[in-house]
Ligand code: DCP
Ligand code: CA
């Protein structure tokens with residue numbers, strides 16, 4: 001099915017955790033700010049979650065050990081703060097609600113980013129899209145005093161890569177005619193799912209840039225990486241991505257989320273936890289006599305970034321097995337897209353709203369009548 005030309009944006013909040021800390025503590029202005037995940041073993045054990053741009057000038061960035069960050073910032077009047085995830089989530093929710101006003105559809109991509117389909121809002125015009133970004137930036141600055149950077153392109157893949165080009169408070173537009181020249185010189189690891197191992201493998205095959213990958217024989221790619229990944233790499237390298245921007249189900253949902261005993265990428269291990277959650281969800285909607293028509297999963301990675309995925313069923317279901325199958329499939333696909341280990345997992349089903357249930361009952365009634 002050919003998809004119509006779209007305009008998609010990725011909004012990514014600037015130095016998010018640190019920006020929020022600056023915003024609620026004006027006394028931090030002008031100082032290097034580091035937000036850290038303190039493991040609690042010793043006073044400085046743990047890793048940097050993020051830092052403001054001033055701290056980054058001294059080589060302090062996400063993922064480095066806190067003791068190293070302290071060393072690099074010695075005598076610089078730097079401020080170190082622990083992660084306050086719940087508060088950042090509250091601010092994030094507020095921002096998402098503002099952004100939603102500017103979009104045909106919005107998909108939350110993590111605590112500090114969202115994809116917006118703005119095709120209708122802009123009538124397919126990139127100029128309009130740029131003007132829309134100005135309005136969005138104004139609204140978010142006025143209502144929550146936060147800045148963000150935006151990538152605009154014909155799909156989610158391009159929007160995401162573009163959003164990284166001008167930071168902070170920037171905008172980067174890549175219109176369809178520019179996709180090839182934009183992507184082809186970039187190293188392959190700009191593509192989601194291309195981690196260290198894949199980079200090494202591709203390098204052996206003589207593939208360094210996205211352009212090399214785009215021209216590479218598809219049949220060979222399928223042989224080396226398997227069907228799912230092979231096709232994905234080929235399409236992505238050519239700037240092709242037909243994933244729709246999907247709102248999380250509007251319907252009421254029933255879900256569970258919990259932390260794994262240990263961080264993992266093992267599908268069977270993850271599914272053990274998910275199966276426990278499914279038992280609870282099943283009990284809940286059976287008791288309320290509801291059916292569901294969408295199954296979703298979410299994962300929080302070791303770096304606290306989060307993702308959710310969902311699948312809409314062809315028809316409403318009431319059984320457990322359908323949830324298991326869908327959740328397993330979603331996790332399997334998701335693990336291909338990330339190199340990180342998973343720390344927390346969740347599963348949810350979107351249940352019918354009251355009106356929908358009534359309609360459903362009505363239509364089955366008419367069906368029975370005819
Ligand atoms: N994060 C984390 N550990 C990491 C990476 C990120 O805890 N290794 C958290 C803190 C970040 C948030 O996720 O604020 C968003 O991550 P980004 O990669 O978008 O980075 P920032 O928003 O901090 O910076 P930038 O301005 O580069 O987007
Ligand atoms: Ca960010």
Ligand code: CA
Nearest residue numbers: 012013112113
């Ligand atoms: Ca981000």
